[in-house]
Ligand code: FES
């Protein structure tokens with residue numbers, strides 16, 4: 001399965017996130033010095049979680065405040081009940097990579 | 111008295127004002143469309159929006175709006191009213207947001223107004239909800255002038271700079287004194303008071319006359335031995351096309367009577383010298399502008415470094431939003447002193463503010479009496495006196511300091527706009543109820559008073 005470069009590690013400030021434009025999109029978060037990758041789309045109402053608020057490895061959706069664990073993808077609060085898929089992340093030469101399915105590759109990947 | 115063709119004046123010479131313009135609810139409804147929806151309205155200062163998603167909530171006439179900065183740096187202004195049941199989607203004065211989620215049923219909108227997400231959409235609407243058609247209504251035109259953000263619903267009026275016209279010659283002294291620009295002090299003051307909004311707007315446009323009566327006790331309190339500012343006889347009022355107006359005094363040592371510390375006085379003196387180089391002496395060292403109004407509801411006090419908007423809240427109340435605008439070049443100690451000076455005089459708790467509020471309250475309060483409303487008010491000060499030739503460089507019609515020329519300009523513009531119905535008024539009168547079969551129709555016709563019908567006709 002392909003490893004995709006998400007961003008340079010230094011680009012992503014604490015509490016920020018970037019979207020990997022795969023199909024469906026993946027969000028890479030920086031929280032408490034760690035990087036995490038989950039599905040970007042909130043399981044409640046289809047909003048980008050990269051636009052949410054990140055604290056202590058939890059993301060809160062900006063629309064209706066559903067919270068998800070970034071480590072496990074678990075839905076922690078209503079209105080979300082379905083978990084997020086999580087993806088492996090590794091940091092190499094100062095860049096952050098995320099591993100996604102072949103089928104998620106979109107042409108062209110930027 | 112009955113208002114003739116939407117005119118504010120009760121006589122042909124335009125020296126008398128019909129008091130119903132301060133109290134009539136039908137005129138007030140018309141004013142929201144004919145005046146507010148047809149003018150450029152001040153919204154906010156650009157320094158309130160440092161980054162994308164920063165927003166500020168305010169009004170355009172009676173319509174609540176959200177002003178926000180977009181990712182491309184532009185400003186977007188949308189109605190702060192959900193398309194589902196009309197709930198306010200943003201209940202904060204200001205902040206930063208990725209999206210606005212309506213608290214009622216949870217519809218979410220982008221800061222640009224686009225409908226993003228509807229909870230339980232499939233179960234609730236299937237695929238029957240057209241997102242493109244149900245976003246928050248966006249104000250079609252938003253423009254800035256030297257840090258000030260304005261919006262208008264009118265797609266046909268001239269661009270902002272042209273609309274402001276020669277008022278910008280004077281406005282620049284506050285907004286661009288030395289080429290370095292201004293920032294708004296953090297925190298916009300908001301308060302509501304009794305009184306028709308036009309009384310605030312017209313007073314700031316042209317009334318220096320009230321100062322030594324209305325504000326006398328404040329002046330005495332500030333200068334116990336009556337060594338305060340004395341009224342120089344030779345000030346000016348300037349009336350401008352479009353209903354704008356302002357007034358002030360020649361460059362007498364005004365600033366030195368303000369009670370600032372030597373440090374602040376020095377800085378002001380120095381700034382005025384720099385301003386004279388930047389803008390020329392006529393409007394900097396040569397004159398001090400005090401009060402002014404850009405039609406319809408943006409008012410300024412140059413000498414207190416402040417500007418404000420009067421938002422109508424029905425015919426007899428208003429909500430004021432007030433900013434302290436300070437030159438970027440001012441050092442922290444000077445900023446503090448100028449901010450304090452503004453707050454002491456013209457914030458909600460300001461002494462001068464409260465002096466004025468009392469007048470507007472009781473002027474309006476008396477306007478809906480049966481006999482009071484049959485008697486017009488005197489707006490004839492300065493008629494027949496001829497122009498003031500002491501300020502040849504000033505654009506506009508220059509009159510002496512005690513003249514109501516600017517009030518007359520203001521109401522002439524107001525009357526021009528009020529004489530032409532807004533196209534949306536027709537749509538509003540053709541409500542579904544009035545088109546429904548007779549059995550379902552409430553007696554709405556009968557509820558219209560005769561005078562209301564006359565004005566609508
Ligand atoms: S869309 Fe994320 S909580 Fe509703």
Ligand code: FES
Nearest residue numbers: 192194195212215
């Ligand atoms: S009123 Fe806004 S979602 Fe129902």
Ligand SMILES: [Fe+2]
Nearest residue numbers: 320321324466
């Ligand atoms: Fe006043």
